[in-house]
Amino acid sequence: MFKKIIWPLIVTSASILSILFLYGFIASITVSRGEEEPVSSEDQTEPVQEFTDELPVAEVSDILVMGDSLGAGVGDEENRGFGERYRDLLTEADGEERTLANMSVPGYEAPQLLEQIESGEFDSAIASTELIIISIGGNDLNRLQIEDELTISLEFEETLSTYIGNLEASIEAVRALNPEAQLALIGLYNPYRQENPELSRFLMEWNFETQLLASGDDRITHIPTYELFQYHLDDYLSFDQFHPNGAGYQAIAEALDRILN
Amino acid sequence: MIALIRNEIQKILLKKKMLLILFLLLIFVTLFSYGQNYAYERTIEQFEAETSETAFDWRVPAGQRLDDLERRRSNESIPDEVRASFDREIQQLNYFIDNDINPITPTAFKFNAEFAEQGIVLFIPLLVVILAADLVSGEFSKKTIKILLTRAVPRWKILLSKYLALLMMTTILVFIVAVLSTLVSFLFFRELGASEPVVTGFSVFEGQLVSDSTVLVSRLQYSVFIYSLVWFVSIIIASITLLISVTVDSSSSAIGILMASLIGGQFLQFFLAEWELVQYFFVTNLDLTRYLTGSYQPVEGMSLTFSILTLAVWGGLSLIFSFIIFNRKDVLV
Numbered sequence: 001m002f003k004k005i006i007w008p009l010i011v012t013s014a015s016i017l018s019i020l021f022l023y024g025f026i027a028s029i030t031v032s033r034g035e036e037e038p039v040s041s042e043d044q045t046e047p048v049q050e051f052t053d054e055l056p057v058a059e060v061s062d063i064l065v066m067g068d069s070l071g072a073g074v075g076d077e078e079n080r081g082f083g084e085r086y087r088d089l090l091t092e093a094d095g096e097e098r099t100l101a102n103m104s105v106p107g108y109e110a111p112q113l114l115e116q117i118e119s120g121e122f123d124s125a126i127a128s129t130e131l132i133i134i135s136i137g138g139n140d141l142n143r144l145q146i147e148d149e150l151t152i153s154l155e156f157e158e159t160l161s162t163y164i165g166n167l168e169a170s171i172e173a174v175r176a177l178n179p180e181a182q183l184a185l186i187g188l189y190n191p192y193r194q195e196n197p198e199l200s201r202f203l204m205e206w207n208f209e210t211q212l213l214a215s216g217d218d219r220i221t222h223i224p225t226y227e228l229f230q231y232h233l234d235d236y237l238s239f240d241q242f243h244p245n246g247a248g249y250q251a252i253a254e255a256l257d258r259i260l261n
Numbered sequence: 262m263i264a265l266i267r268n269e270i271q272k273i274l275l276k277k278k279m280l281l282i283l284f285l286l287l288i289f290v291t292l293f294s295y296g297q298n299y300a301y302e303r304t305i306e307q308f309e310a311e312t313s314e315t316a317f318d319w320r321v322p323a324g325q326r327l328d329d330l331e332r333r334r335s336n337e338s339i340p341d342e343v344r345a346s347f348d349r350e351i352q353q354l355n356y357f358i359d360n361d362i363n364p365i366t367p368t369a370f371k372f373n374a375e376f377a378e379q380g381i382v383l384f385i386p387l388l389v390v391i392l393a394a395d396l397v398s399g400e401f402s403k404k405t406i407k408i409l410l411t412r413a414v415p416r417w418k419i420l421l422s423k424y425l426a427l428l429m430m431t432t433i434l435v436f437i438v439a440v441l442s443t444l445v446s447f448l449f450f451r452e453l454g455a456s457e458p459v460v461t462g463f464s465v466f467e468g469q470l471v472s473d474s475t476v477l478v479s480r481l482q483y484s485v486f487i488y489s490l491v492w493f494v495s496i497i498i499a500s501i502t503l504l505i506s507v508t509v510d511s512s513s514s515a516i517g518i519l520m521a522s523l524i525g526g527q528f529l530q531f532f533l534a535e536w537e538l539v540q541y542f543f544v545t546n547l548d549l550t551r552y553l554t555g556s557y558q559p560v561e562g563m564s565l566t567f568s569i570l571t572l573a574v575w576g577g578l579s580l581i582f583s584f585i586i587f588n589r590k591d592v593l594v
Contacts, residue, residue: 006274007267014429017436017492024489031461031476031486032552032565074329077321106333239322 061101063087064125067113067135070186071104075243082186083133085253093261101125109140110166117173127177133256134170135186137163141206156202164209171213171220183220184256185210189229191242223255262422265414269426273392276399282388282434286441289384293376294446297367304365319363327354349477353458368454370480372446373439377487378550383523385438385491386498386547389431390519393502395512396423397587402511406592420587424503424580431499435492439484455481461553483553490549493569497576501543504579507587540567543575 065071065083073081080088087100103122105112113136116122126132140163144155171183187207190200207226214222228251229236229244236248244252273279334347357364377385397420400406409419447453457480478486498519505515526544533539540546546568553565 003267007270010270010429010433013436014432017432018428020485021432021435021489021492024485025493028486028489028553029565029569031478072329072332075325077325079325079328106329239325 061125061128062098062130063100064129064132064181065100065102065104065135066116066132067104067186068108068137068139069104069106069243070138071102071133071135072106073102073104073249074106075238075240075245076249077238077246080246080249082135082249082252082256085250086133086256089253089257090261093257101129104135107139108136109143110136110163110170114166114170114173117170123177126174126181129178129181131182131184131260132174132178133184133186134167136167136170137206137210138188141188141202144202152198156205160206160209163206164213167210167213181219182260183214183217184260185214185220185222186252187211187222187224187226189225191229191233191237193233221259223252223259225252225255228252228255262418265418265422266426266429269423270429273396273426273430276395278392279430279434282391283437283441285388286438287445290376290442290445294367294372294442294449297372297446298449301365301367319365320358323354323358323364327351327358330354349460352477353460356458362454362457366452366454367446367450368452368457368480369443369447369450370454370457370484372450373442374480374484374487374550376442376446377438377484377491380438381491381494381550382527382544382547385435385495386523387520388434388438389495389498390502390516390523392430392434393427393499394506394515394519396427396503397506398509398512398515399506410592416588417584420503420507420584424500424583427499427503428496431495432492435488435495438491439488443484455479459483461486486553487550490553494547494549494572497543497572498547500576500579500583504583504586507583507590541571543572546571 063083063086065081069075071081071083073079073083081102081104083100083102087098090096090098103116103125105116108116113134117126140159144152144159167185174181174183187210188203190203192199203226207222207224211222211224214220229248232248232251236244236251238245238248330347330351334344334351354364356362395402397406400409410416458477459480461476461478461483502515502519505518506512509515509518523544526542526547529539529542530545540563546563549565549568549572552568
């Protein structure tokens, strides 16, 4: 029994499987080493050059939204975001049609926003607008890992000062282009359900620093969202449990309307 | 030589270790797939309760994600390789939408890959240790080593035949893990999902996860990748176990030593992640599958190639030392 059936069975299956596994092993090494092909510098610069020819943003607009995924309206079922919702609120109030431009890029952090503004590609859009709504900082803060308790405070301070520095520089850059426009900074809310006193403290400090930045200038407004979302996470968060849903964006738009006008 | 290997295989089979391993596997796989099925149903229930919708419709979030990706894709200022990685995700989402498959539905192939990803650090090495620990030390404790060595065969041939037999059984063991986890979870999920696309090939560059080099492969292919890595890890563990088994005289201390180093190695990784030497310890490098999913980098500067080389050195050295020790060992039993 052993000699006739089991032994040949084991030998053949073991050798076939070894070949299969060896193939898979080599294939998985090749797959995970795919990154080592260098990306030629031409590929990287090309899209930027094309970019100057045609602006995706309307050259002239009354309202300009910049920043991260919140500005882009990620999570909104109707894909409108607070920008469009706010514009519609304004139109409802006085019947006047306004144009809206959105240059938000999901995933952006404060340094990238500064880069975007300084790139010069949006100069005309920034210079011509009346209201600039900026939503930034969520990704900066979210990048922190709230696990290591010893270093987290230090890291937080560092992230916060980078953020404030970049935001200040961004505002200055915008001011240089457009000294008249009203600026609105969207505050951060807490998308996490569990009570984490540490995280709340960070968020409040973050919002406080942003607010301080806004308080020095009449034409910069801080739009608080923390209280707005605090007890309404079920109603205001989208499926991904991080971005607002339509109702959440509507709430932000209403806050904008209330505070700005 | 072939007769010797056959003899060794017969010995391994006679010890009924394979049965024990099969039994262990069956229990764990059943528990896990039941648990996953349960968790999945709970998630859907919870979602339905939260949104007070009658039926869970995954197309809403998937469609939203797709819109978002399309929008980001059309942004002129993003580099080409980032756009390519969006394309792959769009392709993946389109597959799910076209074939009407909920991306979070548990499938048998998803489960077998997950099982291997979780088991590669501790569970599967332990199964190999069970198989291999008494390979030589068992001969000592049962005093059969004398009879074995009185044959007119050089010692290295005896050890080599034992090692080859072990490799064959390890290969089959890995295959059994794959088949069993697929079959059992299929019974629970009723969904094979072998052709579902999956994104792999992430890389970590300067501390940031880069998805530029990712490729789309089918679940079946992905499982082959994962189990090939498991197979490699198992062979290395088998070689290290052989060394321990040759060095100590009792099987229980062999199992003890290996378990201690496997579990201790995990601790080491947690507490001393900053210490550079940790990355040269074999336990730290066992988690090869994580490099494919791109979720993980235990110590700065480690990559799949690095881990494989480190493991290969450990395996090779263990093998060399086993042969040296076995050749010189005094047999006093």
